[in-house]
Amino acid sequence: MWLRVEGFKDLVRRWWTGYTFSGSFSHILACKLKALKQDLKTWNREVLGNVFSNKEAALSQIGYWDAKESDLGLSPEEAEARRRAVEDFSKWASMEEISWRQKSQQLWLKEGDKNSRFFHKMANAQRRRNYLAAIKVNGRRLTREEVVKEEVVISFHRVLSEIDEWKPSIIGLPFSVLDREEARALENPFSE
Known part of the structure; x- marks a missing residue:
């Protein structure tokens, strides 16, 4: 869904290259991913907000312009504002559909399948599996x-x-042991 927002990839690239951490490569990667996650959460909340409420707001704006058009007609500026509201509604509806598809974790579903019973079951199945009722x-x-x-x-x-009573212990477990000759052989230099 975020890929539909203009300039999103450049924003992520700018964030990623702006992070500076030191340590092992795996530590740096983990830190960058953690920082990116926080930036994405903030960006999503501030830029996109609630996709469903944005779609509803655009729909109510269309309703407002339609009512005004039926009563008095629209000026060219108002007609342009109505056209922008229709574009906004289309954009938010598309993003909501993509969001539902992502929530379903079923990549093979087409974007037009959002209203099927199966789609909603798949979208909510993960939440039910992770829920602890009692x-x-x-x-x-x-x-x-x-x-x-x-x-x-x-x-x-x-x-x-x-204290360690409940944890597994190696005390009393039989292990194979090397005798002195085998242990000494391990320290010999390599031969051809």
Whole structure:
């Protein structure tokens, strides 16, 4: 969806080349990706905003100009403003459709398929898979979101702050051991 915005690629290129980090290549890449993610979030919120509400605003603007046209007719400037509103609506509707397709995680769906039941099921399936409706703690079933979050944090805190008793240990596991002759052979210089 962002690729439809004019100048987007240049903006990302400018951000990417502007980041300076030091360290290993993998560290630099991870830091640049993290910084880019934050810049993209901010840019998306400030430039695009809510695509659905932008589309609705453009549609209401078209409705306004249509009502005015039916009552009094439109001046050339007003007709131009109505044409721009129609273009805006078309742009936002297209972006909303692309957004739904991306949310569905099904690249083979065509942009015109957004209203099918299957499309909406696929778009919301990931959210349902990642949703935790209830948990059972000490025999109690917890369903309220705040209580579930609190219990998950408490449980992880308890498990991660325990002493090494719960963690796997290598004590008592049999390992193959090299004898002195084999160990000495490892330090010999390479021969042809």
